[in-house]
Amino acid sequence: MIHIGRLAFLSTRKVIFCLAISTIFMIVSLLHLQGNYVIDSGFSFKDLTNFNNTLSNTVEKIKIYGDDSAKGNDILLSLVRNSELVGMLETVKQFEKRFNSKYHYDWYFMNDEDFDDVFIEVISEAVSGNAKFIKIPNEFWSYPEGIDQDRASTVREKSQQEHINYGGSESYRFMCRFNSGFFYKLEELKDIDYYWRIEPNVDFSCDIPYDVFQYMRNHNKKYAFNMALTEDERTIPTLWNATTDFFVENPKYIAKNNNLKFISDDNGKTYNLCHFWSNFEIASLDFYRGEKYNAYFDYLESKGGFFYERWGDAPVHTLAVSYMLSADEIFFVGNTGYFHHPNKDCPSDVVIRQKLHCNCNPGKDFTWHRWSCASKFFDVNNFVKPNTMTNIKYNYEEIYRSMLDNFQPPSKKSQLSAPGTSITSNN
Numbered sequence: 001m002i003h004i005g006r007l008a009f010l011s012t013r014k015v016i017f018c019l020a021i022s023t024i025f026m027i028v029s030l031l032h033l034q035g036n037y038v039i040d041s042g043f044s045f046k047d048l049t050n051f052n053n054t055l056s057n058t059v060e061k062i063k064i065y066g067d068d069s070a071k072g073n074d075i076l077l078s079l080v081r082n083s084e085l086v087g088m089l090e091t092v093k094q095f096e097k098r099f100n101s102k103y104h105y106d107w108y109f110m111n112d113e114d115f116d117d118v119f120i121e122v123i124s125e126a127v128s129g130n131a132k133f134i135k136i137p138n139e140f141w142s143y144p145e146g147i148d149q150d151r152a153s154t155v156r157e158k159s160q161q162e163h164i165n166y167g168g169s170e171s172y173r174f175m176c177r178f179n180s181g182f183f184y185k186l187e188e189l190k191d192i193d194y195y196w197r198i199e200p201n202v203d204f205s206c207d208i209p210y211d212v213f214q215y216m217r218n219h220n221k222k223y224a225f226n227m228a229l230t231e232d233e234r235t236i237p238t239l240w241n242a243t244t245d246f247f248v249e250n251p252k253y254i255a256k257n258n259n260l261k262f263i264s265d266d267n268g269k270t271y272n273l274c275h276f277w278s279n280f281e282i283a284s285l286d287f288y289r290g291e292k293y294n295a296y297f298d299y300l301e302s303k304g305g306f307f308y309e310r311w312g313d314a315p316v317h318t319l320a321v322s323y324m325l326s327a328d329e330i331f332f333v334g335n336t337g338y339f340h341h342p343n344k345d346c347p348s349d350v351v352i353r354q355k356l357h358c359n360c361n362p363g364k365d366f367t368w369h370r371w372s373c374a375s376k377f378f379d380v381n382n383f384v385k386p387n388t389m390t391n392i393k394y395n396y397e398e399i400y401r402s403m404l405d406n407f408q409p410p411s412k413k414s415q416l417s418a419p420g421t422s423i424t425s426n427n
């Protein structure tokens with residue numbers, strides 16, 4: 001009897017204990033839900049019904065920066081079509097996971113047409129900062145005065161026959177002209193310091209463990225790239241001559257310790273076609289807004305090469321920054337696992353891949369491949385490549401520290417075996 005009474009007493013205590021735990025759990029869950037509601041309260045599906053496309057098209061969210069005071073007014077920036085929603089969403093999700101879920105930068109989307117409601121709804125949900133949707137004014141996405149449109153059309157037909165990439169496309173030319181001379185003139189970007197250009201359908205398969213915008217600001221970097229390759233010469237037959245003519249007329253715009261050796265192998269006589277691939281690009285808008293760049297763009301515009309050839313914004317930006325910035329104002333953002341068809345970045349150093357949780361095949365890396373121009377940027381300027389942990393440790397100390405701090409939940413394998421040990425299976 002004594003035993004039974006004691007058991008009954010113990011069971012009552014257990015029941016009370018369990019009830020207490022469940023109550024605490026319920027209260028915590030309710031608080032958590034409320035907290036989420038507060039953070040996300042800037043946007044909900046109910047709001048969407050009332051969403052007014054003609055209002056500023058900004059989806060406001062409450063920001064949760066760790067330290068607002070130190071931040072500049074920097075944004076992520078994508079030019080995209082409604083039809084590219086899924087590709088944009090995939091990019092946004094990866095980039096949020098690898099970078100922005102830590103920093104919550106605002107993300108601006110630009111389009112030559114109105115964004116549709118579904119695009120706005122889906123993308124706003126995926127972005128952790130505020131999302132802004134911008135309709136590009138028609139004059140930024142069309143022909144400038146003085147362009148002979150029959151000539152432009154003949155050029156497109158010929159380029160198509162020659163199988164030049166996008167050779168037959170008129171909209172691609174509007175896009176390149178917009179990215180060369182107009183995006184930075186958008187009213188919505190007038191107070192922005194730096195932008196990070198991100199395209200739909202690209203991958204980021206490694207963590208980016210530090211605030212690249214802050215790094216650039218702290219180290220006086222004005223332009224950043226990830227990949228560099230050679231341009232199809234048939235798209236820019238006269239761009240080099242137009243550029244050298246401009247700088248002969250305006251030598252005051254040439255920076256002292258410029259990056260000319262990156263773009264010319266014969267002291268400026270000819271262009272070696274190397275360019276920073278602008279689909280991944282971070283830059284100071286002040287550089288573009290400044291007198292020098294605008295004088296250069298206006299000169300190029302007057303030559304008509306965006307329509308009489310197929311000048312891309314990548315070589316235009318590259319030639320501009322290589323002439324007008326000092327080489328050490330140009331920054332290489334390495335080890336991002338970036339992919340834009342058909343080129344892939346994937347660190348060859350196993351420790352870098354581990355620290356950044358990379359999900360890529362180093363055998364497919366293009367960045368340090370002999371066809372890539374990235375090595376040239378380092379070689380001609382005597383900069384150290386951040387391609388090994390040792391190089392990063394001794395030359396990019398902040399980045400090294402951020403890699404060490406990058407949280408990695410212990411995997412089963414690393415709990416079971418020492419680093420470098422491999423487990424082989426006979427199966």
Ligand SMILES: Nc1nc2c(ncn2[C@@H]2O[C@H](COP(=O)(O)OP(=O)(O)O)[C@@H](O)[C@H]2O)c(=O)[nH]1
Pocket residue numbers: 078079080081082084110111112113171172175198199200279
């Ligand atoms: N809104 C809009 N975006 C475009 C248009 N054409 C290209 N883009 C965007 O401009 C960027 C570059 O275009 P893309 O087709 O990727 O060219 P590629 O990177 O040179 O192969 C991408 O972000 C596209 O989504 C267009 O006609 N309208």
Ligand SMILES: [Mg+2]
Pocket residue numbers: 199279340
């Ligand atoms: Mg692209």
